[in-house]
Amino acid sequence: MSDHSINAEKYWQANLRLILGSLVVWALASYGCAILLRPMLSGIHIGGTDLGFWFAQQGSILVFIALTFFYAWRMNKLDEEFGLQE
Template sequence: MSQERKDAAVAYWKANLRLLISLLVVWFVVSFGFGILLVEPLNAIPLGGYKLGFWFAQQGSIFTFIVLIFVYTARMNQLDRKFDVHEE
C-alpha cells in the first residue's frame, strides 16, 4: 500500500470518527440532557398536551435516533465518494 493511500485511509477514518462522535453527542444531549437533566425546565413548555421534558424522555430521543441514522447514512455516502471507497 502506497503512502498516499495510507494517508487517505487515515483521513477517511478520522472523518468517520469525527462524524460518529458528533452524532453520538447530539443523541446524548437529546436523550440524557433533555430527557433527564433538563426535564424540569422543559416541562414548563407544553407540546400537544404533554410536557416537553416528558416528550423528550419518551419520544424525542427515539425520533432523534431515527433521524441520526438517516444523517449518518447520507454523510457516510458522501465520505465514501469523497475518499473513493464507495460501493458500485
C-alpha cells in the same frame, strides 16, 4: 507513509468525527433533554404534555432515527469523497 495510508487515515478521522458528533447529539437529546433538563423544559407544552416528558418518551427515539439516516447519508458522501463508494 504511503498516499493510500494517509488517505485511509483521513477517512477514518472523518468517520470518527461523524460518530462522535452523532453520539453527542443523541446524548444531549436522550440524557440531557429527557433527564437533566427536564425541570427546565416542563413549562413548554407539546402534544398535550411537557417537552421534557415528550423527549423521554418519543423525542429521543425520533432523534436517534434521524441520526441514523443522517449518518448513512453523510457516510455515502464521505465514501464518494474518498473514492470508496459501492
